[in-house]
Amino acid sequence: MLKLVLDCDVDVAWRALRSPAVLRELYSPVMGLEALDADGFPTIWEPGAHRVRVKAAGAIPVGDQIIDLEFIERRDGTRILHDQGDPVSGPLSKLAGWDHQMAVARDKHDPTKTLYRDRLVITGAIAPLYWYPLWATWQWRGARIKALAPSWAYDPPLPGDEEDDEVGATVEGAI
Template identity: 75%
Template structure:
Protein backbone atom coordinates (compact mmCIF):
# COMPACT_ATOMS: atom_id res chain seq x y z
CA UNK A 1 0.00 0.00 0.00
CA UNK A 2 1.24 3.47 -0.78
CA UNK A 3 -0.19 6.56 0.89
CA UNK A 4 0.87 10.01 -0.19
CA UNK A 5 -0.25 13.19 1.51
CA UNK A 6 -0.12 16.47 -0.33
CA UNK A 7 -1.30 19.75 1.11
CA UNK A 8 -0.42 23.42 1.07
CA UNK A 9 0.91 24.84 4.34
CA UNK A 10 0.95 28.50 5.28
CA UNK A 11 4.68 28.54 6.12
CA UNK A 12 7.97 28.49 4.29
CA UNK A 13 9.46 25.18 3.18
CA UNK A 14 12.34 25.30 5.68
CA UNK A 15 9.94 25.68 8.63
CA UNK A 16 7.86 22.74 7.41
CA UNK A 17 11.01 20.63 6.95
CA UNK A 18 12.18 21.42 10.49
CA UNK A 19 8.76 20.42 11.86
CA UNK A 20 8.79 17.11 9.94
CA UNK A 21 12.21 16.30 11.41
CA UNK A 22 11.14 17.03 14.99
CA UNK A 23 10.14 14.21 17.36
CA UNK A 24 8.54 16.85 19.59
CA UNK A 25 6.20 17.91 16.78
CA UNK A 26 5.29 14.27 16.07
CA UNK A 27 4.44 13.65 19.73
CA UNK A 28 2.31 16.81 19.83
CA UNK A 29 0.42 15.72 16.71
CA UNK A 30 -0.41 12.33 18.22
CA UNK A 31 -1.39 13.67 21.64
CA UNK A 32 -3.61 13.48 23.58
CA UNK A 33 -5.06 10.38 21.88
CA UNK A 34 -1.80 8.48 21.49
CA UNK A 35 1.35 8.78 23.59
CA UNK A 36 4.74 7.88 22.14
CA UNK A 37 7.65 6.84 24.34
CA UNK A 38 11.12 6.29 22.91
CA UNK A 39 12.61 2.86 23.53
CA UNK A 40 16.11 4.12 22.74
CA UNK A 41 18.39 4.36 25.78
CA UNK A 42 18.95 8.08 25.17
CA UNK A 43 15.29 8.89 24.47
CA UNK A 44 14.08 10.87 21.49
CA UNK A 45 16.70 12.79 19.55
CA UNK A 46 16.35 16.53 19.10
CA UNK A 47 16.01 15.98 15.35
CA UNK A 48 15.14 12.77 13.54
CA UNK A 49 18.06 11.15 11.76
CA UNK A 50 17.78 8.48 9.06
CA UNK A 51 17.38 4.96 10.42
CA UNK A 52 15.27 3.04 12.90
CA UNK A 53 13.66 4.61 15.95
CA UNK A 54 11.80 2.25 18.30
CA UNK A 55 8.79 3.58 20.20
CA UNK A 56 6.06 2.30 22.50
CA UNK A 57 2.55 3.54 21.72
CA UNK A 58 -0.25 3.93 24.24
CA UNK A 59 -3.82 5.11 23.63
CA UNK A 60 -5.65 7.45 25.99
CA UNK A 61 -2.83 7.25 28.52
CA UNK A 62 -3.72 3.70 29.53
CA UNK A 63 -4.22 1.25 26.64
CA UNK A 64 -1.00 -0.30 25.29
CA UNK A 65 -0.89 -0.31 21.49
CA UNK A 66 2.48 -2.02 21.24
CA UNK A 67 5.90 -1.29 19.87
CA UNK A 68 6.50 0.44 16.56
CA UNK A 69 9.59 1.02 14.46
CA UNK A 70 9.74 4.42 12.83
CA UNK A 71 12.13 3.80 9.90
CA UNK A 72 13.07 7.13 8.37
CA UNK A 73 14.85 8.08 5.20
CA UNK A 74 15.32 11.57 3.83
CA UNK A 75 15.56 12.31 0.13
CA UNK A 76 16.63 15.64 -1.31
CA UNK A 77 16.15 15.77 -5.07
CA UNK A 78 18.24 17.98 -7.37
CA UNK A 79 15.17 20.15 -8.03
CA UNK A 80 15.03 21.09 -4.33
CA UNK A 81 12.14 18.81 -3.36
CA UNK A 82 12.66 17.22 0.07
CA UNK A 83 10.95 13.97 0.99
CA UNK A 84 10.63 12.23 4.34
CA UNK A 85 9.79 8.55 4.01
CA UNK A 86 8.71 6.37 6.95
CA UNK A 87 8.84 2.69 6.00
CA UNK A 88 8.48 1.52 9.60
CA UNK A 89 5.97 -0.88 11.00
CA UNK A 90 4.30 -2.06 14.20
CA UNK A 91 6.19 -4.97 15.74
CA UNK A 92 3.87 -5.89 18.62
CA UNK A 93 0.38 -5.19 19.89
CA UNK A 94 -2.91 -4.94 18.02
CA UNK A 95 -1.53 -2.76 15.20
CA UNK A 96 0.98 -5.49 14.25
CA UNK A 97 -1.97 -7.72 13.25
CA UNK A 98 -2.88 -5.21 10.54
CA UNK A 99 0.64 -4.93 9.13
CA UNK A 100 0.94 -8.58 8.05
Protein backbone atom coordinates in the same frame (compact mmCIF):
# COMPACT_ATOMS: atom_id res chain seq x y z
CA MET B 1 -2.82 10.22 0.81
CA LEU B 2 -2.98 13.83 1.93
CA LYS B 3 -2.10 16.88 -0.12
CA LEU B 4 -2.19 20.16 1.81
CA VAL B 5 -0.82 23.67 1.62
CA LEU B 6 0.68 24.59 4.98
CA ASP B 7 0.94 28.13 6.28
CA CYS B 8 4.68 27.98 6.98
CA ASP B 9 7.97 28.13 5.11
CA VAL B 10 9.25 24.88 3.57
CA ASP B 11 12.40 24.90 5.77
CA VAL B 12 10.19 25.20 8.85
CA ALA B 13 7.99 22.32 7.66
CA TRP B 14 11.04 20.14 6.94
CA ARG B 15 12.41 20.80 10.42
CA ALA B 16 9.00 19.96 11.93
CA LEU B 17 8.78 16.65 10.03
CA ARG B 18 12.12 15.64 11.50
CA SER B 19 11.11 16.60 15.07
CA PRO B 20 9.93 13.94 17.54
CA ALA B 21 8.41 16.77 19.61
CA VAL B 22 6.19 17.79 16.68
CA LEU B 23 5.19 14.15 16.08
CA ARG B 24 4.19 13.79 19.72
CA GLU B 25 2.24 17.08 19.63
CA LEU B 26 0.52 16.00 16.42
CA TYR B 27 -1.03 12.92 18.01
CA SER B 28 -1.62 14.37 21.47
CA PRO B 29 -3.89 13.85 23.40
CA VAL B 30 -5.42 10.94 21.42
CA MET B 31 -2.17 8.97 21.28
CA GLY B 32 1.09 9.23 23.09
CA LEU B 33 4.51 8.09 21.97
CA GLU B 34 7.22 6.84 24.30
CA ALA B 35 10.81 6.38 23.13
CA LEU B 36 12.14 2.88 23.72
CA ASP B 37 15.69 3.76 22.71
CA ALA B 38 18.02 4.14 25.70
CA ASP B 39 18.67 7.84 25.02
CA GLY B 40 14.98 8.72 24.61
CA PHE B 41 13.83 10.90 21.75
CA PRO B 42 16.47 12.90 19.88
CA THR B 43 15.91 16.59 19.18
CA ILE B 44 15.88 15.77 15.47
CA TRP B 45 15.29 12.34 13.93
CA GLU B 46 18.41 10.83 12.38
CA PRO B 47 18.32 8.26 9.58
CA GLY B 48 17.90 4.72 10.86
CA ALA B 49 15.66 2.76 13.19
CA HIS B 50 13.96 4.23 16.27
CA ARG B 51 11.76 2.14 18.60
CA VAL B 52 8.62 3.71 20.06
CA ARG B 53 5.65 2.59 22.14
CA VAL B 54 2.22 3.89 21.10
CA LYS B 55 -0.20 4.64 23.94
CA ALA B 56 -3.92 5.30 23.63
CA ALA B 57 -4.90 8.49 25.46
CA GLY B 58 -1.20 8.84 26.24
CA ALA B 59 -1.37 6.14 28.92
CA ILE B 60 -2.56 2.72 27.69
CA PRO B 61 0.07 0.77 25.67
CA VAL B 62 -1.35 -0.45 22.35
CA GLY B 63 1.79 -1.57 20.56
CA ASP B 64 5.40 -0.98 19.71
CA GLN B 65 6.63 0.32 16.40
CA ILE B 66 9.94 0.72 14.64
CA ILE B 67 10.25 4.03 12.83
CA ASP B 68 12.98 3.41 10.22
CA LEU B 69 13.82 6.69 8.52
CA GLU B 70 15.64 7.81 5.44
CA PHE B 71 15.74 11.37 4.09
CA ILE B 72 15.65 12.11 0.38
CA GLU B 73 16.28 15.47 -1.27
CA ARG B 74 15.34 15.75 -4.94
CA ARG B 75 16.86 18.16 -7.43
CA ASP B 76 13.56 20.03 -7.71
CA GLY B 77 13.77 20.98 -4.00
CA THR B 78 11.29 18.37 -2.75
CA ARG B 79 12.37 16.80 0.55
CA ILE B 80 11.01 13.41 1.57
CA LEU B 81 10.95 11.68 4.93
CA HIS B 82 10.51 7.97 4.22
CA ASP B 83 9.56 5.63 7.08
CA GLN B 84 10.03 1.97 6.18
CA GLY B 85 9.54 0.74 9.73
CA ASP B 86 6.85 -1.60 10.92
CA PRO B 87 4.50 -2.06 13.83
CA VAL B 88 6.05 -4.92 15.84
CA SER B 89 3.29 -5.52 18.40
CA GLY B 90 -0.33 -4.58 18.87
CA PRO B 91 -3.17 -4.51 16.32
CA LEU B 92 -1.19 -2.89 13.48
CA SER B 93 1.48 -5.62 13.63
CA LYS B 94 -0.98 -7.87 11.73
CA LEU B 95 -0.22 -5.86 8.56
CA ALA B 96 2.35 -7.34 6.18
CA GLY B 97 3.81 -3.99 5.11
CA TRP B 98 3.95 -0.33 6.12
CA ASP B 99 5.43 2.31 3.81
CA HIS B 100 5.00 5.95 4.88
CA GLN B 101 6.33 8.94 2.94
CA MET B 102 5.95 12.62 3.78
CA ALA B 103 7.14 15.20 1.26
CA VAL B 104 7.50 18.97 1.47
CA ALA B 105 8.19 21.46 -1.29
CA ARG B 106 7.82 25.19 -1.71
CA ASP B 107 4.27 25.97 -2.85
CA LYS B 108 4.51 27.21 -6.46
CA HIS B 109 1.57 29.61 -5.97
CA ASP B 110 2.88 31.17 -2.73
CA PRO B 111 6.58 30.65 -1.93
CA THR B 112 5.98 31.55 1.73
CA LYS B 113 3.89 28.37 2.08
CA THR B 114 4.61 24.65 1.84
CA LEU B 115 3.06 21.95 -0.32
CA TYR B 116 2.81 18.93 1.98
CA ARG B 117 2.08 15.41 0.74
CA ASP B 118 1.64 12.41 3.02
CA ARG B 119 1.20 8.86 1.74
CA LEU B 120 0.76 5.64 3.68
CA VAL B 121 0.68 2.28 1.88
CA ILE B 122 -0.30 -0.78 3.91
CA THR B 123 -0.26 -4.37 2.65
CA GLY B 124 -1.33 -7.79 3.75
CA ALA B 125 -4.47 -9.91 3.80
CA ILE B 126 -5.89 -7.92 6.72
CA ALA B 127 -5.11 -4.48 5.17
CA PRO B 128 -8.67 -3.93 3.86
CA LEU B 129 -9.95 -4.06 7.46
CA TYR B 130 -7.55 -1.28 8.43
CA TRP B 131 -8.19 0.92 5.39
CA TYR B 132 -11.11 2.99 6.72
CA PRO B 133 -9.78 3.49 10.28
CA LEU B 134 -6.38 4.55 8.91
CA TRP B 135 -8.03 6.80 6.28
CA ALA B 136 -10.05 8.50 9.06
CA THR B 137 -6.90 8.84 11.16
CA TRP B 138 -5.08 10.42 8.19
CA GLN B 139 -7.88 12.97 7.71
CA TRP B 140 -7.66 13.91 11.40
CA ARG B 141 -3.85 13.96 11.15
CA GLY B 142 -4.05 16.31 8.15
CA ALA B 143 -6.31 18.70 10.05
CA ARG B 144 -3.89 18.68 13.01
CA ILE B 145 -0.88 19.34 10.73
CA LYS B 146 -2.67 22.22 9.03
CA ALA B 147 -3.66 23.70 12.42
CA LEU B 148 -0.19 23.31 13.98
CA ALA B 149 1.92 24.46 10.99
CA PRO B 150 1.54 28.22 11.59
CA SER B 151 2.97 27.77 15.12
CA TRP B 152 6.12 25.98 13.97
CA ALA B 153 9.26 28.10 14.09
CA TYR B 154 12.88 27.59 13.14
CA ASP B 155 15.65 30.12 13.26
CA PRO B 156 18.49 28.91 11.02
CA PRO B 157 22.05 29.52 12.18
CA LEU B 158 23.49 32.91 11.34
CA PRO B 159 26.68 33.13 9.27
CA GLY B 160 29.58 32.31 11.55
CA ASP B 161 27.46 30.24 13.94
CA GLU B 162 28.29 26.57 14.29
CA GLU B 163 26.04 24.72 11.83
CA ASP B 164 23.90 22.54 14.05
CA ASP B 165 20.19 21.78 13.72
CA GLU B 166 19.72 22.39 17.42
CA VAL B 167 21.00 25.98 17.35
CA GLY B 168 18.09 28.40 17.57
CA ALA B 169 15.46 25.77 16.91
CA THR B 170 12.08 26.06 18.56
CA VAL B 171 8.86 24.20 18.17
CA GLU B 172 6.21 26.37 19.72
CA GLY B 173 3.47 24.48 21.46
CA ALA B 174 5.29 21.15 21.24
CA ILE B 175 5.68 18.79 24.14
